[in-house]
Amino acid sequence: MTQLTDNPVHVQTILDSVADGVFTVDPQLRITSFNHAAEEITGFSRAEALGQPCCEIFRTNVCFDQCPLRKAFASGENITNIEVDVLDRHNREIPISVNASVLRDERGDVIGGVETFRDLSQLRALANEVQKQFSFHDMISRNPRMQQLFDILPDVANSDATVLLHGASGTGKELFARAIHNLSTRNNQPLVVINCGALPEQLLEAEIFGVRKGAYTGAIANRKGRLALAEGGTLFLDEIGDLPLSLQVKLLRVLENNEYQALGSDETRRADVRFVAASHRDLAHLVEEKRFRQDLYYRLNVVALHIPPLSERDEDIPLLLDMALQRFCHKHGKKIVRFSQPALEQLLAYPYEGNVRELLNIVERAVILCRGSQIEVMHIPALTSNALALKKNRCPDKDALSHLLQRFQGNRQQLAQHLGIDRTTLWRWLKKHQLN
Template identity: 55%
Template sequence: MSYRNIMDSVADGVFTVDKNMIITTYNRAAEEMTGYSREEAIGRPCHEIFRTDVCMDSCPLKEALKKNKSVVSREVHILDKHGASTPISVSASVLQDSEGNIVGGVETIRNLKEFSTILDSVADGVFTVDDKMIILSFNRAAEELTGYSHDEAIGRHCYEVFRSDACTHGCPVKEAVETGLPVVNREFEITDRKNNKKPISVSASVLLDSSGRPRGGVETIRDLSFIHILKNELHDKYTFQNLISRNHSMRRLFDVMADIAASEATVFLHGESGTGKELFARAIHDLSPRKNGPLVIVNCGALPETLLEAEIFGVRKGAYTGAGENRPGRLELCNGGTFFLDEIGDLPLQLQVKLLRVLENKEYQPLGAKNPLKADVRFITATHRNLAQMVEEGTFRRDLYFRINIVELNIPPLRERREDIPLLIEIALKKFNLSYGRRVLRISPEVLKILLAHDFPGNVRELLNLIEQAVILCKGSEIGIDLLPKGFLLKANDKEKLPRQRSSKTPDVNVLSEVISRHKGNRTGAAQELGVNRSTLWRWVKTTGITDF
């Protein structure tokens, strides 16, 4: 079989050139791809036949001849004789004579039209790069996402096309090439050709040559713009002022807040520590006619009685030893605004009398003052204590209790609105990423499961503290179990041990009481935790003599 017959039997296009890039041989597959016959091609410069945008600047053959080494799998588009564009993969090597002198080069070209059609049918953007991060292939979805055409992208560094912060710090495809490990669903922002920011999800893998050595990488990119729009709509749907909740009880509070804010009625906020009572106070102030005035906050439990009185009502010069000048109190500074007394249950009885006078007469008297001052303020108070019980015990004045309790809002603890935990986590990640310059995008499913099961005695404040610590310590984009405090995990593990395997044996009465108490008498929940049906649970209750069920 002749050399020519051998060349024509090869499925890929093959041609050779001399040192001046003049075509010297040309097989049948090359004829079919270009539309030029062998007779038309031989003796002509190769750039006249293949007509690509890389012929002048980054010709694979010229590169192989210059560096005296092979160039493997460079993707380009050629224009055939009739002007039709065809995607091809190019590999080039040098030709040497018997003495090792370079006499020209050989190039193989593989038609990628079928492969390119497959790639263009993929909804996600797909592109490949060589080991220098030069783009070799670029599908239609990548064109639409970036605004750059295939021909504009091919041959350029990927960072020139995608223009992301990740290009210089944490490039996924570079990481995949260097480590040999895939990178999956990492979220970034890119800047498209029109300078619009776009959120994307990236996955990347290394590409290996026939020897198993890295020769580049492939990256898929998914546009997250629509998902972000949906997230923002969801966020807006469940957001009220700076409060967020999808919980029914919280939504009912949101529904009445505007009406409450429009009035001058004193508002009493009741809820456990960490539930966000101050945020509710701010929301009421911001919605009220007094929104342009100050919001003054005093924590009644933060100061001793003598300092607290001066802090609230002010001091006149000479009122006591050390009072060398007039000092306005918070009431005076709050003129025209909203006065928020947090933890009012800690207010001493003596000061409760003075506060009652302010509420009834709208006036107060600073320490050492001869005449009272008018108090143009709207009061909001809050506590985690049971004030009704304190009234019965004589530690809180009954008349003051009724004065501050004109409108009462009971804020549910986080354990009663667990559906809000994912929303709060998302907000916390955004906040702390901004504060600490991190790019933590999510928490792992295992961490979410633990957080959803936790009772959060510290409520939202405890959750935010956990996320803040994890963001500070996180080196990647996801918070795993290893970033949760050990003490917190010990409590979570102890709680996980409480669910029992299905058993016909009646459990210890203390264990049974603990489970029933935790589920507040909910038979279905208690039965599920114990791994039995409701009938078996009821039989156990009767057997053990538990009555409060």
């Protein structure tokens, strides 16, 4: 009895009924069959494709260095779920997922290969919509507390009140300050930033208030301070908790009377500036220790916004990873489409003590090191030592273990399974780090 697959017409009918694009090649990578979905996605007809080198019809960003079919021929194994971009006949980029396999005859000899591919345009568009839904002025979050901050930020910006931003280093305090400025009526005037912990006292005073020629050794000319540069706009005082007490008095005068004097000058100047301050330190605690003026604290603390650390925003990590991958691929001219599953799992479990800043640094380094189409664990050195510790059943550091404990909501059995250890070992690790 004749099999359906013995008839070439029947084979083509079967292939045309498949929703994914499918084409086959001979050992020289010339196309021998091309189904209807492949025509739809690439824009090339079957007649145009047959007999052509596949790289001239199926034009992807990995054809010459990471070709899935060449990899399948070389390894003899199936290549699955490689995300690439293909150029259709009109040179439009279409995101696709590719699988490649070797074709063999009855004796096991290689007679060609088959590649299947799926159009990911709708999935990408949906992912972009999701990202857009949770984006707000260069920030992204689906965390309820962050969403609440996004919701009230326009009202805060319009009030012209002094704002105090509190959050750990790397949580994005400057992004919040920029959003407040951009949403305010002062957005057509400058936003000026100064880090209060970056300079010694005398230089910091000159930097904020300006300096008159001869005020100190090296002051060879009159120079405007950040207050003057921010006139009509916003002055962002980052790490305000590091401001010396003597300068706190001068800043208080500006906040109370809108008046200040440049270093070495008797002339009183007026300041039309909106203030936004930020600190990773507890200013109320510094007040108790007499290291921060109480009156200045009250002046700054008109509207206080607390930005939660990334350890309290686990649901944001996938969004941030996708955003960072897109940003740094564009910056460095790379065509990396995703993280491998092992790399993604480690990135999701990483504690990120440096918060969003650390996440961005890790992804940018990985993008720079990656030569293929997906980021692997080896491209993320920051995670390697912890991964090796877990593989060798060595106790990870306290912060990493604490983060994992929170992730599994205290379920020690699930955490032990995740780490590949028994519960006794986990109990010893928790005891060592005094984690209940």
